[in-house]
Amino acid sequence: MRIVCLCGGVGGAKLARGLYDVLEPGELTVIGNVGDDLTVLGVHVSPDLDSVLYALAGVNDEERGWGRAGETWRALESARSWGGEGWFQLGDLDLGVHLVRTEALRRGDPLSAVTERLVRAAGIEAHLLPATDDPLRTHVVTPAGRFAFQEWFVARGHRDEVDDVVVAGDEEAGPAPGVLEAIERADGIVIAPSNPYVSIDPILAVRPIRDVLASRRAACVAVSPLIGGRAVKGPLDRMLSRMAGGTTPAHVAARYAGLIDALVIDEADAPARAGVPLAVTRTLMTGREDARRLAAFTLEVVS
Ligand code: FO1
Numbered sequence: 001m002r003i004v005c006l007c008g009g010v011g012g013a014k015l016a017r018g019l020y021d022v023l024e025p026g027e028l029t030v031i032g033n034v035g036d037d038l039t040v041l042g043v044h045v046s047p048d049l050d051s052v053l054y055a056l057a058g059v060n061d062e063e064r065g066w067g068r069a070g071e072t073w074r075a076l077e078s079a080r081s082w083g084g085e086g087w088f089q090l091g092d093l094d095l096g097v098h099l100v101r102t103e104a105l106r107r108g109d110p111l112s113a114v115t116e117r118l119v120r121a122a123g124i125e126a127h128l129l130p131a132t133d134d135p136l137r138t139h140v141v142t143p144a145g146r147f148a149f150q151e152w153f154v155a156r157g158h159r160d161e162v163d164d165v166v167v168a169g170d171e172e173a174g175p176a177p178g179v180l181e182a183i184e185r186a187d188g189i190v191i192a193p194s195n196p197y198v199s200i201d202p203i204l205a206v207r208p209i210r211d212v213l214a215s216r217r218a219a220c221v222a223v224s225p226l227i228g229g230r231a232v233k234g235p236l237d238r239m240l241s242r243m244a245g246g247t248t249p250a251h252v253a254a255r256y257a258g259l260i261d262a263l264v265i266d267e268a269d270a271p272a273r274a275g276v277p278l279a280v281t282r283t284l285m286t287g288r289e290d291a292r293r294l295a296a297f298t299l300e301v302v303s
Contacts, residue, residue: 008199018291035202
């Protein structure tokens with residue numbers, strides 16, 4: 001069973017891990033968001049790809065939600081002490097990945113090629129594809145101005161309300177090798193419980209990806225990132241309220257109009273109507289067992 005999962009960072013990576021656990025080796029392809037990539041201290045960081053990479057490798061920090069378990073911060077402390085940027089926390093273990101990736105990109109390798117090598121180096125038997133190899137970057141428009149994603153999310157603690165999300169470079173961006181083929185050949189497509197505005201939309205902003213998804217052969221199911229109308233983590237509930245007028249399953253489903261055949265929602269959000277069939281379960285993933293259970297449930301819905 002070939003499953004494609006469109007995925008952002010923390011929440012999405014948890015479901016990706018669940019899917020990896022319940023599928024056979026080689027059956028899962030994750031298409032990851034690169035809109036929140038950044039260069040900091042001279043290294044290229046792909047936070048969402050790394051959240052998936054670490055979750056599939058089983059080395060992620062489950063409590064913090066991003067980065068590596070057992071992390072130390074000595075390089076960052078040193079950089080700070082020498083006057084370097086310290087607002088974006090790069091751990092020592094994490095830095096190893098950024099160094100390898102940055103060197104490869106400087107040599108001219110595409111992001112997809114180096115990501116594939118990282119996945120193989122970790123012994124992961126799944127595919128992880130960036131949506132695009134091109135420079136696609138998410139910006140948020142707020143009452144305080146327009147900010148690059150990480151400047152708003154991390155440096156400003158996502159405290160500014162969001163009026164609009166702009167994906168810079170979307171018109172020029174093409175899909176990374178293998179992305180369209182994976183969607184075309186999939187037996188099921190899952191949109192992870194990630195933020196639709198800043199995690200999934202930047203994937204769909206690559207026009208051929210949206211087009212191939214719109215004309216899909218296989219079923220596509222999204223898992224709602226909301227529980228009781230609230231985001232498990234992060235600013236999504238505030239964003240949806242302000243930009244879409246509410247936080248019900250209908251508001252989530254509307255973000256994926258024409259692209260999904262069903263929406264998985266939490267018990268706390270049922271009963272509801274959303275214009276697509278709803279499948280109700282417990283969606284909170286506090287550990288690997290929850291993730292496996294939600295993945296198995298989602299696969300039932302998608303097949
Ligand atoms: N999130 C934070 O809130 N603060 C950080 O300093 C931070 C550093 C960081 C470093 C590497 C990485 O892979 C992720 C990191 N994140 C941090 C999380 C990241 O901002 C988010 O996971 C995504 O960009 C949103 O999906």
